[in-house]
Amino acid sequence: MDYINQATAYLNLQWSSVLHLFGNEKKNVFVIGTSLVLFLSFCAVNSFFMFLDFTGKPKFLHKYKIQKDKNIPVEPARFLHCCKVAFRNELLSCGMVLFLYPVMQCTGMTCQAPLPPIWEGFLHFVAFVLVDEFIFYYSHRLFHHPFIYKHIHKMHHEWIAPISIAASYAHPIEHIVSNALPLLVGPILMGSHIAVVWIWLVIAQFETCLHHCNYHFPVMSSPQFHDYHHVK
Ligand SMILES: [Zn+2]
Ligand SMILES: [Zn+2]
Numbered sequence: 603m604d605y606i607n608q609a610t611a612y613l614n615l616q617w618s619s620v621l622h623l624f625g626n627e628k629k630n631v632f633v634i635g636t637s638l639v640l641f642l643s644f645c646a647v648n649s650f651f652m653f654l655d656f657t658g659k660p661k662f663l664h665k666y667k668i669q670k671d672k673n674i675p676v677e678p679a680r681f682l683h684c685c686k687v688a689f690r691n692e693l694l695s696c697g698m699v700l701f702l703y704p705v706m707q708c709t710g711m712t713c714q715a716p717l718p719p720i721w722e723g724f725l726h727f728v729a730f731v732l733v734d735e736f737i738f739y740y741s742h743r744l745f746h747h748p749f750i751y752k753h754i755h756k757m758h759h760e761w762i763a764p765i766s767i768a769a770s771y772a773h774p775i776e777h778i779v780s781n782a783l784p785l786l787v788g789p790i791l792m793g794s795h796i797a798v799v800w801i802w803l804v805i806a807q808f809e810t811c812l813h814h815c816n817y818h819f820p821v822m823s824s825p826q827f828h829d830y831h832h833v834k
Pocket of ligand 2: 758814
């Protein structure tokens with residue numbers, strides 16, 4: 603029990619330092635902090651796969667590739683275009699955070715110390731996953747409607763054999779509705795603590811990139827389901 607109390611006190615101390623870093627300003631923590639978390643986690647998750655996709659090295663990892671003969675390495679011009687679109691979309695996500703900040707305030711989202719208890723964070727996580735799945739599933743179905751598909755979602759499906767950074771290769775409308783909003787609506791509805799939201803965003807970014815990476819490494823969840831969606 604003592605050990606748990608010590609760990610909690612340590613985490614709260616670290617969180618106070620984070621708040622201090624942002625001048626103890628709620629708007630800075632929410633907008634700048636969340637944008638940094640989104641952007642840095644996107645870069646961190648993708649940097650390994652970007653190197654692998656661009657250089658085709660190290661070769662011993664090729665045996666884990668799902669569509670064996672595709673994009674090893676990716677054609678440079680296509681790769682750079684994909685990166686450009688993906689980073690533009692990540693900036694859009696940051697813009698969404700700024701745009702939604704007043705709504706976040708209304709629903710009681712907070713950044714104050716102390717951090718919420720673990721059980722509360724866990725319950726919020728469950729809600730985030732459910733809301734994310736619901737909005738992503740129905741918006742994705744909508745984007746596959748023949749009248750909408752060719753104008754918006756077709757762009758994401760240009761990648762029949764996707765790469766991790768192609769997770770964010772999408773029309774800006776699709777990126778806002780199907781990628782950014784599903785991640786943010788859960789925390790807004792639950793009035794969550796921003797520290798819980800940051801952990802959620804890092805995990806969600808990791809999962810999305812993994813679903814598109816086209817590699818099935820041992821002990822990692824299989825991206826074959828979404829890969830099949832891109833093939834078909
Ligand atoms: Zn689709
Ligand atoms: Zn996809």
